[in-house]
Amino acid sequence: MSIDQIQEEIISEFSLLEGDMEMTVFYIMELGQKLPVMNESDKTEDNIVKGCQSKVWLTAEMENDTIHFSADSNTAITKGLVSLLIRIFNNQRPEDILKADLFFMHKIGMERFIGTQRSNGFASMIKQMKLYALAYQTRTQVKS
């Protein structure tokens, strides 16, 4: 599925919650519980995404021509939010990640339940994922 198709899928899933904040928070945490387990050895200081009020660890590796992300957080809600980004960007090509417009965030009213401080942390998470994409794209270009 393309990045935009996955975003549309997420938007329709969240629309079922009809804006009920408590249901939304519980749903986000459930999504976090389904996030594949990250290796404990990857939870290093170097892999912490700066700016998040709660801790987020993120790693990326290139498999064939797509990027595979791994992440975890010490708080359940952040982990759920992170899982949405992983779902959208995982196994996508660096160039698609770089040009992606994350319209789902506004559509599911994410800013309403993330809060300013966390939005910033979330923004740095997106930035970090795009930086990984840029690094892999550059490396591929240099090799070819």
Added chain:
Amino acid sequence: MTNTATLSVSIDVEKIRKEFPILHQQVNGRDLVYLDNAATSQKPLSVINSLVDYYKGYNANIHRGIHTLAEKATKAFEETRHTAKKFINASSEQEIIFTRGVTEGINLVASSYGRAFLNDGDEIIISGLEHHSNIVPWQLIAEEKKAKIKVIPVTDQGELDIEVYKKLISSKTKIVSVNHASNSLGTINPIKEIIALAHEVGAVVMIDGAQAGSHLEIDVQDLDCDFYCLSAHKMYGPTGAGILFGKKELLEKMPPYHGGGEMIKEVTFEKTTYNDLPYKFEAGTPNIGDVVAFKYAMDFILEHGKENIAAHEHALLVYATEKISALPSVKLVGTAKHKVGVLSFTVDNIHPFDIGQMLDARGIAVRTGHHCTQPLMDRFGIEGTVRASFSVYNTKKEVDQLVEGLERIINFMK
């Protein structure tokens, strides 16, 4: 704490709630339950209206204007000083300095008194219960003057270990600075004893009254404290205003903190002479509107009576403590014998941050995290707590809503 859960009859909470317009709103589809009062309290109509009246009716720069508005504004500004003097039983209005709040009060004393009277090898004693604002200003001046900081340790119950304090104080101790009540745990400290012990070795004492102003009796003469500071916004007043009390003889010996207008007597390029107390420490145009409104906040407290407010909050604390400590996997942090209405706790395997977000989804405002007391959190080996703090307008029903919210979260996370 006593085991009675009956609420005080001297406080008509439904009547009081009518004075706080902000409480009557829905957050995330439910009635707001505001339990973050230790961070800042909400403001009654009398305070809100006094701000509107000031800006609509008599906004003017104070003290030097000769026109009618300036006279009116000056009178209102000085009336707050008069009320503050009575509020803490200072012996003179010259001992009341307006600040932006407790943080500025502590910085003023650390900087001015510290710079003038601290020397190499002197010691400053603070406690393990302090807010960062009663740690960092002392670190700054200690570094500059090569002074040492000593810390009174905290017991497992969240009380200060006074026996250790007795061993820490010596002829080297020049300043002792502790809070009246802890913002993170609610512990009320035995400040009268702490002050008396410090005076035996000739040290001066600063009390951070941020968590005391809205409900504890403060008599600076009876306490014999040298400095005491308050923040208006934690006492139903506006943000950005507060007072520093200082004993006149000490304030007179201290050099000015900020230079500028208002604090001078005469200025030439060769030499400036300073204004009398309290103006020597009030450089520049002060926060007139908020200081004017601060009087109405103190009047609100005096009208309802600190004793009644404290009794109401204590009853809520006792009730909430019973209910919340009975929940599975909850651990209370801070079980001191004497507490203000602050209840801090952790829940096994659930991050405080998640609890805060989930409670917010139900319209319940609590605070989560380290509450600007990282060393205290380290002492208990935790990252942070969930903190519910009660005020005069909170109800038993709101405590029930908090407990219900917590039950749902704990069940969901199982």
